[in-house]
Amino acid sequence: MNPGQSPDWLLTTVGAVRELMVKRLEAESLDGEAKREMEMALEELDVMWEELQGQAALLARENGRYAEFFQYAPDAYLITDAGGNIREANEAALELLKSVRDEVVGRSLSEYITPPDRVGFLTRSVGLMLGGTVKPLAWCAQLQPRGGGALTAEFSVRAIPLKKSGVGGLCWLVRPAA
Amino acid sequence: MKAELEELEAMWLELRAQVDELAGERQQYYDLFEQASEAYVVTDEHGTIADANGAAVDILQRRKRYLRGKPLVVMVALERRTEFRRRLRALCERTPGAQASWRTIFVAPQLRMDVKVSARLIERERSVGGICWHFEALA
Numbered sequence: 023m024n025p026g027q028s029p030d031w032l033l034t035t036v037g038a039v040r041e042l043m044v045k046r047l048e049a050e051s052l053d054g055e056a057k058r059e060m061e062m063a064l065e066e067l068d069v070m071w072e073e074l075q076g077q078a079a080l081l082a083r084e085n086g087r088y089a090e091f092f093q094y095a096p097d098a099y100l101i102t103d104a105g106g107n108i109r110e111a112n113e114a115a116l117e118l119l120k121s122v123r124d125e126v127v128g129r130s131l132s133e134y135i136t137p138p139d140r141v142g143f144l145t146r147s148v149g150l151m152l153g154g155t156v157k158p159l160a161w162c163a164q165l166q167p168r169g170g171g172a173l174t175a176e177f178s179v180r181a182i183p184l185k186k187s188g189v190g191g192l193c194w195l196v197r198p199a200a
Numbered sequence: 201m202k203a204e205l206e207e208l209e210a211m212w213l214e215l216r217a218q219v220d221e222l223a224g225e226r227q228q229y230y231d232l233f234e235q236a237s238e239a240y241v242v243t244d245e246h247g248t249i250a251d252a253n254g255a256a257v258d259i260l261q262r263r264k265r266y267l268r269g270k271p272l273v274v275m276v277a278l279e280r281r282t283e284f285r286r287r288l289r290a291l292c293e294r295t296p297g298a299q300a301s302w303r304t305i306f307v308a309p310q311l312r313m314d315v316k317v318s319a320r321l322i323e324r325e326r327s328v329g330g331i332c333w334h335f336e337a338l339a
Contacts, residue, residue, distance in 0.1 A: 042208060074216075078218075088229030091233050095332050096333070096334040183228065
């Protein structure tokens with residue numbers, strides 16, 4: 023969606039509804055009173071569309087701005103779903119994991135943790151999901167990027183509602199330990 | 201007439217649902233920015249502040265409303281501004297060797313703060329769409 027512009031679906035639906043109302047208005051079967059009522063309804067509808075259109079354009083613009091922040095934040099951020107699978111990863115995270123987006127999205131985040139630390143990592147993750155805490159927690163674990171040496175990283179995590187579904191997910195901030 | 205009204209209602213509900221979905225999507229990214237424990241600021245490529253999250257407001261010691269539209273460099277101590285501008289220009293011009301992270305000093309009324317700033321360019325179709333900044337207050 024192009025931020026700042028009305029989404030296509032909005033314009034399509036507005037057009038369809040207007041057409042429906044106009045057709046009804048033009049029908050010969052309408053008496054004077056019914057015609058006036060339809061005209062008034064059409065005007066009201068126009069106002070509502072404008073409001074909704076404005077709301078959608080603002081949301082699209084803001085969504086674009088904050089999505090861009092996520093994508094280009096200087097820190098590595100990942101979003102996982104209830105199953106621990108990566109839903110989103112920003113540019114810094116892809117660099118840290120030495121992977122491209124298609125390789126990362128859909129994989130379990132625990133696959134990027136070295137085997138000795140994996141059980142502990144999973145235990146904490148599941149605990150967070152079950153506990154549903156919104157407070158950020160942090161701990162260190164060995165990160166295993168693809169085709170690179172393991173490194174100690176600090177994982178800060180907090181619970182977030184995932185977009186669209188609204189169900190619980192986790193937002194991870196991953197930083198190489200100093 | 202009844203059938204048309206039902207169709208109209210269905211379209212309206214669909215439209216409303218799509219706007220709600222958009223709102224939900226926007227909320228997720230907004231929360232990630234605003235509620236992050238780390239201090240983040242988004243500027244344009246000239247360093248003019250577009251947005252600052254709560255943690256950044258705490259570091260910069262200014263109201264969010266004041267920050268919007270101000271050049272980030274005015275938060276930097278006078279003696280460090282030339283260096284800040286030079287680094288910002290090098291970053292945006294993608295000068296080889298340009299560093300994305302450095303130390304500087306932020307000033308606020310009755311306060312001087314040693315900070316580490318990290319920057320990342322927002323890429324938009326091969327041009328710079330802005331900069332995401334991270335600030336870390338140093339002891």
